[in-house]
Structures are given as structure tokens and as C-alpha cells.
Amino acid sequence: MVDLSVDLGFICLKNPVIPASGTFGYGEEFLPFFNLDLLGAFILKGIYKNKRMGNPPPRIQETPAGLLNSIGLPGPGMKELKKIIQRVYQSTSTPIIINVCGETDQEYLDVAEYFDGMEEVAILELNISCPNVKSGGRCPAQDDKHTYRLVKQIKQSVSTPIMVKLSPNVTDISAIAISAEEAGADCISLTNTFLGMALDLESRKPVFPNIVAGLSGPAIKPLALRLVWEVANNVHIPVIGMGGITTGQDVLEFILAGATAVQIGTINLVEPAASIRIIKEIKETMEQLEIANLKELTGKLQT
Amino acid sequence: MRDDICNIVENIQIQGEYYLLKIHSEYISARAIPGNFIMISVSSTMEPLLKRPFGIFETDPPYIWIYYQVVGKGSRLVSEFKPGDKISVLGPLGNSFPPVTNQSILMIAGGRGIAPIHFAIKKYQKENKISLIYGARSKHNLNLLDLLKPLTLQVLLLYSDDGSIGKRGNVTTDLRKTIQKSGISITFSCGPDNMFKSIYQVTRELKTRDYASLEALMGCGFGICYSCVIQTRKSGYQKVCTDGPIFDMDEIAW
Numbered sequence: 001m002v003d004l005s006v007d008l009g010f011i012c013l014k015n016p017v018i019p020a021s022g023t024f025g026y027g028e029e030f031l032p033f034f035n036l037d038l039l040g041a042f043i044l045k046g047i048y049k050n051k052r053m054g055n056p057p058p059r060i061q062e063t064p065a066g067l068l069n070s071i072g073l074p075g076p077g078m079k080e081l082k083k084i085i086q087r088v089y090q091s092t093s094t095p096i097i098i099n100v101c102g103e104t105d106q107e108y109l110d111v112a113e114y115f116d117g118m119e120e121v122a123i124l125e126l127n128i129s130c131p132n133v134k135s136g137g138r139c140p141a142q143d144d145k146h147t148y149r150l151v152k153q154i155k156q157s158v159s160t161p162i163m164v165k166l167s168p169n170v171t172d173i174s175a176i177a178i179s180a181e182e183a184g185a186d187c188i189s190l191t192n193t194f195l196g197m198a199l200d201l202e203s204r205k206p207v208f209p210n211i212v213a214g215l216s217g218p219a220i221k222p223l224a225l226r227l228v229w230e231v232a233n234n235v236h237i238p239v240i241g242m243g244g245i246t247t248g249q250d251v252l253e254f255i256l257a258g259a260t261a262v263q264i265g266t267i268n269l270v271e272p273a274a275s276i277r278i279i280k281e282i283k284e285t286m287e288q289l290e291i292a293n294l295k296e297l298t299g300k301l302q303t
Numbered sequence: 304m305r306d307d308i309c310n311i312v313e314n315i316q317i318q319g320e321y322y323l324l325k326i327h328s329e330y331i332s333a334r335a336i337p338g339n340f341i342m343i344s345v346s347s348t349m350e351p352l353l354k355r356p357f358g359i360f361e362t363d364p365p366y367i368w369i370y371y372q373v374v375g376k377g378s379r380l381v382s383e384f385k386p387g388d389k390i391s392v393l394g395p396l397g398n399s400f401p402p403v404t405n406q407s408i409l410m411i412a413g414g415r416g417i418a419p420i421h422f423a424i425k426k427y428q429k430e431n432k433i434s435l436i437y438g439a440r441s442k443h444n445l446n447l448l449d450l451l452k453p454l455t456l457q458v459l460l461l462y463s464d465d466g467s468i469g470k471r472g473n474v475t476t477d478l479r480k481t482i483q484k485s486g487i488s489i490t491f492s493c494g495p496d497n498m499f500k501s502i503y504q505v506t507r508e509l510k511t512r513d514y515a516s517l518e519a520l521m522g523c524g525f526g527i528c529y530s531c532v533i534q535t536r537k538s539g540y541q542k543v544c545t546d547g548p549i550f551d552m553d554e555i556a557w
Contacts, residue, residue: 025527032304053539060522060530065349067522071529074540218349246349269523270344270354272306272393 002286003293004279006040006261008238010161010186011095011122013040013261015282016251016294017275020242020263021046021099021125021165022071026081027088033272036092038279040261044081046099046127049107049114051077056209061198066219066244067266068196070208073101073130078114085120095122097163103133105140105150109157116158125163126154129192141167141192144179151183163240166190166231173227174234181235189240189263190231191224217266218244225257232258232299246274248281252291258299304396304525305330311388312366314381317446320373321415322382324357329365331394337423338516338549341367341394342524345380354393355381356521356544358418358493361425370418370447396524397548400491400514404430407457409487409511411474411502413494414439417447419516419548420493424454434458434485436478438494442468458485475501482509492516503552513552519543 004015019030021043027036036042054074061068075081085096098115102108108126115121128140128147140146151164164180166173168191177188193214198207206212224243232239241259245251246267254262267274291297313325331341342354355377360370373382384390400423408431412420417437424433434457439445441463451459461469462476470476474494481487482505492502493516506513522528526545534556535541541550 023527029526033306054529054532056534057530057532057540058520059532060520060528062351062353065352067352069522069528069530074529074532217352266352269528270352271391272525 002283002291004282004286006294008187008260013095015040015279016255016259016261017279017282018042018097018240018261018263019268019275020265021127023265023268026084027096028084028091030272031091034276036088036094038276039094041095041097041122043097043099043125043263044085045075046073046101047075047078047081047111048073048101048103049078049110051075051080058207061207061213063196063198063215063217064219066215066217067269068198068208068213068215069193070210070213072210078111082115082118085118089120096120097123097125099125099127099165101127101130103130105132105134105153108150109154112154112158112160116160121160123161123163123186124154124158125165125189126151127165127192129165129167139167141176142170144175147176148179148183151180151185155184161186163187163189165192167192168223168227169195174230177231177235181237185237187238187240187260188231188235189242191220191227191243194220194223216244218246220244221250225253228254228259229257229301245278248278248283248285251278251282252285252297255294255297256299256301258301260298304394306391306393308389309392311384311386311390313386314384316382319443320382321444321446322371322373323360324369324371324381324384326367326369326390326392327365328367328392328394331392332362332364332367335359335362335367335395336399337426338397338399338419339395340397340419340524340548341369341392342396342521343381344391345377351376351380353522354391354524356396356518356524358516358548359395359422360418361422370415370421372415393524397544398546400427400516400549403427403489406488407432407434407486409482409485409490410435411478411490411492411494412437413474413498414444416493416495416498416516418493420491421447421450423491424456428455432457434481434487436460436462436474436481438462438469438472438474439464441465445469473501474498475505478502478505479509482506482511487511490514499552499555500557503557506552514549515552515555517543517548517550519548
């Protein structure tokens with residue numbers, strides 16, 4: 001019998017598989033496909049304080065083994081989300097993670113405080129890749145000082161554990177990760193999507209009204225793996241790896257690179273029960289390779 | 304709604320880039336209602352990554368039929384499916400045409416838009432009077448007339464832009480006259496966006512209720528990715544996959 005449980009220090013998960021924000025709706029959409037109790041945890045679609053419409057279409061374009069998206073984080077606002085969470089909580093005892101967004105530091109704080117202390121909420125994941133209206137559209141994730149300031153402020157105000165989700169679109173991701181750790185982050189997740197573009201030659205215009213879009217899917221796996229390895233070597237808090245994971249073997253590679261747990265993203269859109277298949281594959285691969293527990297593998301890359 | 308591995312039974316080339324695909328799915332064939340669609344995995348590798356949406360042409364338990372046109376990489380791969388191939392199919396998805404009885408329904412199909420319209424005629428013909436307007440660019444794009452013959456239709460009007468089949472014109476050429484003459488109280492339509500716009504100009508004026516089956520660029524088909532949105536008059540962006548694909552034309556901000 002292999003042991004799939006993982007310990008983030010402040011919470012133990014029954015397995016390392018966590019569907020990622022924006023690819024798992026509010027959880028309840030997946031009830032027709034599987035029991036949410038089978039997951040390690042799951043993360044709800046990113047939420048701002050107020051209702052948002054999102055970007056004008058087109059919002060996606062396929063790329064070789066990948067997907068560009070410019071959805072624009074539509075959502076019902078935090079009050080409506082609270083009702084949804086209370087409903088989803090009836091269906092599962094799996095830890096629920098809120099993905100906290102904000103156009104200003106104050107908005108991040110308002111949203112984090114609103115969900116703080118809700119028994120249904122296990123972790124707050126800070127999506128620091130949101131364009132910040134007071135920083136000329138730059139996101140906190142692009143600046144180590146801004147990341148530090150924001151995480152510190154939120155850690156001082158809430159008691160729910162904080163996961164900081166990093167952007168890959170930076171020069172030195174370790175500097176941002178270290179800032180988050182120094183500011184008190186309980187764990188770090190990476191990576192968010194890579195900025196990309198798609199163009200229409202005929203009209204000489206970008207495909208997306210927002211011009212740039214975020215790339216995800218199997219195409220980014222090697223890039224994400226490198227970033228996870230680098231960050232895990234530079235911080236002492238748990239790292240939750242993600243980027244193009246589609247198989248159990250992918251998960252074990254991220255863990256070997258230093259991740260304690262992983263998030264499953266784009267594949268959820270293609271194969272609703274992907275996470276369940278992946279959990280099964282992790283178990284099978286561990287048996288094959290005679291890995292008794294995941295701790296034995298975390299960060300044990302031989303270089 | 305289920306994501307199952309299904310067997311391809313037949314993949315028949317009708318004409319040029321138009322095909323009929325027969326899939327074995329006890330689950331979907333027993334549950335699908337007119338307007339519903341399915342998402343088909345077009346490759347067993349990760350390239351292309353996303354499933355593709357297809358409207359249901361007919362259910363014949365344990366089979367479903369899909370009528371499709373090869374328009375890009377995804378549908379090109381579907382056209383290469385062989386009997387016995389196993390593919391991943393998610394469905395049935397989406398809402399459906401409204402339940403109506405004892406009405407005179409005008410069905411309007413443009414090109415491959417005949418798929419959900421054919422399914423609707425099959426299910427609605429017993430309890431309603433059905434008329435059909437079917438148009439396309441030329442006779443090459445206007446197919447399956449043999450399959451329309453067994454249907455109980457009050458009126459069948461065919462149009463082509465180039466006059467190569469039926470009357471020269473498009474689905475709106477005699478729309479006003481047909482609605483008024485045949486006592487039409489409601490229309491169901493499926494076709495390209497510009498067709499919906501010109502239909503709506505007529506139905507709005509005549510105050511005929513009109514339900515459109517919309518197409519959109521879809522990521523997942525079950526409401527997760529928020530890609531396939533359409534602007535509505537009162538409710539902002541709505542998802543074509545789960546709020547639709549059938550919309551009351553009055554709700555759309557054309």
C-alpha cells in the first residue's frame with residue numbers, strides 16, 4: 001500500500017491532487033463526474049469583491065498542445081460566492097481553497113477578510129497576477145516589494161493559511177517567492193499562465209481584444225517544471241506545482257523537482273474526471289517504482 | 304451528462320466536406336433532446352487539446368447521429384474516424400428548444416444548421432404543425448434532402464444564394480410571407496450569425512417568438528472555462544454551452 005497523503009505543515013491532504021482555479025468552476029459542476037471527496041483539495045474560480053463580466057470574446061485560442069486564454073475573471077462577486085461555497089460544502093469534506101483577486105491591495109484585503117474564518121474555507125490562494133489599477137496595470141507578482149507588502153498586510157489581517165500564486169512572467173521568480181515567504185506566506189503555488197499572443201494576419205490585428213493572453217496546457221510543462229524546481233530550492237515553505245500536468249507521472253516529476261502537492265489545470269476542461277485518473281496513475285507509478293510515500297520523493301532530484 | 308469512450312459505427316461522406324457520423328452511446332441516445340450537443344475528442348494525443356462541439360442530428364438508441372462540415376483541424380480529424388474507432392464523448396450538453404404543443408412551428412436552417420433542426424422536427428412533428436425553410440450558398444451545401452422526405456412538413460422551402468437548388472435567395476427571402484400565410488406562432492432556427500440577424504429583423508417586427516441554436520468557440524462545453532460567451536440584452540455575457548445553445552432571440556444583443 002502506497003501513502004498518497006501530503007503534509008503542507010498547516011494542513012494534511014489525503015493526496016497531492018488539487019484542481020486549479022479557473023479550471024474547476026465552483027466545484028459543483030464536477031459532481032456529475034466524481035465524488036469531490038476523492039480530491040486532495042480544490043480551488044474555486046478567482047473572485048473579486050464585486051460581480052465582473054470578464055473580457056469580450058474571443059476568449060480562447062488553441063495552440064500546439066496548449067491553450068491561450070483571456071477570460072478576464074468573470075465572477076459573481078464575493079457575497080454570491082459565499083452562498084455557493086455553503087452549498088458546495090454540503091457535498092464534500094475536501095478542503096476548499098478560495099482564489100482571492102483584487103484590482104487594488106485594499107480589494108485583496110477586503111476579499112481575504114470576507115472569507116477569513118469561514119469554516120468551509122481551508123486556504124486562501126492569493127492570485128497576485130491581477131493587473132493592479134494603482135500600479136499602472138502591473139500586477140503585484142511582477143514586483144518583489146509589492147508582493148511583500150501585499151502578503152504582509154493580508155497575513156496581519158487574516159488567520160486562514162495563505163497560498164501565494166506566482167506569475168512566471170518575471171525576471172527572477174525566486175526573488176518574488178522569497179518576498180512572499182518573508183512576508184509570512186504559508187505556501188507558494190506556481191505557475192500561473194505564461195503571457196503569449198495570437199495574431200490575425202488578414203486583419204493585422206491581435207486575436208484577443210486584450211492583445212495578450214495566458215498560455216497553459218501540456219505545452220508549458222517543461223517551463224513550469226523548471227520554475228518549480230528553482231523556487232523549491234530557494235524557499236522553506238511548501239511549494240504547490242502546476243503547469244501542463246496531465247498524468248500521474250507528470251505529478252511525480254513536479255514532486256521530484258520539489259513540489260509538495262500539485263494543481264491540475266487545463267486538462268480539466270478536456271477530461272472532466274482527469275484528476276481522478278491522475279490520482280490512480282500516481283498510485284500505480286509509485287507501486288511500480290516502489291515509492292512508499294510522497295515525502296520520500298519530494299525534492300529528491302539527483303543533480 | 305457523462306464523459307464516455309464510445310464506438311464509431313459509421314462515418315459517411317455525404318458530399319464534399321459534409322459528413323454524417325454514427326456513434327454508439329446508449330447513455331446519450333437515451334437522454335438527448337433537441338438542442339442538445341456533444342463534445343468529441345478529436346485526437347487521442349494532446350494535439351489538438353480541446354474537444355469539439357457538435358449538435359445532435361438524430362437519436363436512434365443506442366446510436367446518435369452527427370451531421371458536420373469539415374471547417375478546420377478538429378473536424379478534419381473527425382472526418383478521418385473509422386468504424387470501430389474509440390473516442391471520448393461528453394454529453395448530452397446544453398439546454399433545449401422550449402416544449403411546445405399544438406403550434407405552427409417554422410424551422411429555419413442555414414447550411415449545416417440543419418442538424419439540430421432535423422432533430423427538433425423529428426421530436427416536435429407529432430404534436431405540432433411543422434414548416435421548414437432550408438437555405439445554403441449552393442446545392443453543394445444543401446444536403447440530406449432524402450432524410451427530410453419522411454418528415455411531416457406543411458411547407459418545405461429551399462433556397463440557395465446562387466439558385467443552383469430551390470429558389471435563388473436565402474432563408475429570409477419569403478420569411479415574412481411564410482410566417483403570415485402559414486399562421487406561424489414560433490420559429491426555431493440554426494445557422495450562421497448573419498442569418499440570425501436577418502431573421503430577427505422580420506420576427507421582431509411580426510412579434511413571432513424565435514429560438515436560435517447558437518454556435519460558439521467552446522473550450523469545455525460544460526460551463527467551466529467561460530469562453531463561449533455571447534452578449535445578452537439584460538444578463539450580460541451568457542455561456543452558449545450551459546445557458547444555451549438555445550436562446551430566445553429577444554435576449555441576444557445582436
